[in-house]
Amino acid sequence: MIAGTLFIVAAPSGAGKTTLVGRLMAEDPHVQHSISYTTRAPRAGEQNGREYHFIDVQQFLAMRERGEFAEWAEVHDNFYGTSRVWLEQRMKEGCDMLLEIDWQGAQQMRRQLPEAVSIFILPPSIAELERRLRKRGSDSEDVIARRVAGALGEMRHVHEFDFVIINNDLDVALGELKAAVRASRLRFARQRARHPDVFRFLDQD
Numbered sequence: 209m210i211a212g213t214l215f216i217v218a219a220p221s222g223a224g225k226t227t228l229v230g231r232l233m234a235e236d237p238h239v240q241h242s243i244s245y246t247t248r249a250p251r252a253g254e255q256n257g258r259e260y261h262f263i264d265v266q267q268f269l270a271m272r273e274r275g276e277f278a279e280w281a282e283v284h285d286n287f288y289g290t291s292r293v294w295l296e297q298r299m300k301e302g303c304d305m306l307l308e309i310d311w312q313g314a315q316q317m318r319r320q321l322p323e324a325v326s327i328f329i330l331p332p333s334i335a336e337l338e339r340r341l342r343k344r345g346s347d348s349e350d351v352i353a354r355r356v357a358g359a360l361g362e363m364r365h366v367h368e369f370d371f372v373i374i375n376n377d378l379d380v381a382l383g384e385l386k387a388a389v390r391a392s393r394l395r396f397a398r399q400r401a402r403h404p405d406v407f408r409f410l411d412q413d
């Protein structure tokens with residue numbers, strides 16, 4: 209059976225995960241980014257089907273009801289979810305998949321695929337996190353305040369992750385992310401050879 213590795217990247221809003229993942233994808237053609245569904249409004253410059261599939265709450269709840277999400281969560285008053293069909297299809301084809309999801313989604317994915325590799329990105333400090341959210345210029349003051357207030361609660365889940373990367377210097381953090389991906393691929397290939405039964409998630413129809 210051919211199966212890819214599942215990478216989960218989580219971080220508080222503003223830590224730099226989108227920037228880091230974007231750089232990783234540009235350099236590593238073997239990893240595919242799953243495009244989540246969200247009820248959040250698109251930011252300036254975001255395109256439907258590129259950063260996210262933007263849908264309304266009714267559509268999201270209907271998809272959730274039909275079991276179409278491999279995982280979903282409510283984060284900062286918006287719903288986010290990963291398409292189950294898309295994820296399973298790509299992984300069965302042998303693609304390495306990367307999910308940029310929050311800690312709640314990470315917990316749900318680990319229950320289904322304990323071999324998933326999870327990476328948590330930390331900002332150097334809360335003050336720097338706030339500066340980065342301001343610098344990004346995509347959110348109102350009210351939204352920034354809510355994201356900063358939520359960051360500590362999200363960071364309490366850091367110990368649940370396999371790798372922790374502090375995104376202080378971007379190039380250093382990218383190097384660590386690439387090293388984590390490389391190490392996990394090797395470990396995953398060895399595990400898969402020894403314990404094919406643990407990949408039952410990929411065998412479900």
Ligand SMILES: Nc1nc2c(ncn2[C@@H]2O[C@H](COP(=O)(O)OP(=O)(O)O)[C@@H](O)[C@H]2O)c(=O)[nH]1
Pocket residue numbers: 218219220221222226244245248279280281283284288289290308309310312313314
């Ligand atoms: N559980 C889950 N969380 C998601 C998903 N997509 C995005 N998120 C998380 O939702 C949070 C907010 O994302 P977003 O609105 O894009 O803001 P940003 O993190 O500041 O770029 C982040 O923690 C994301 O990782 C998803 O499909 N599932």
Ligand SMILES: Nc1ncnc2c1ncn2[C@@H]1O[C@H](COP(=O)(O)OP(=O)(O)O)[C@@H](O)[C@H]1O
Pocket residue numbers: 219220221222223224225226227228340341343344375376377378379381
């Ligand atoms: N290492 C870094 N040093 C300084 N600024 C950074 C760094 N990494 C990301 N940023 C900037 O911080 C802001 C938030 O980054 P982003 O990738 O959107 O975060 P997230 O996806 O985690 O919310 C962006 O303006 C980005 O350019």
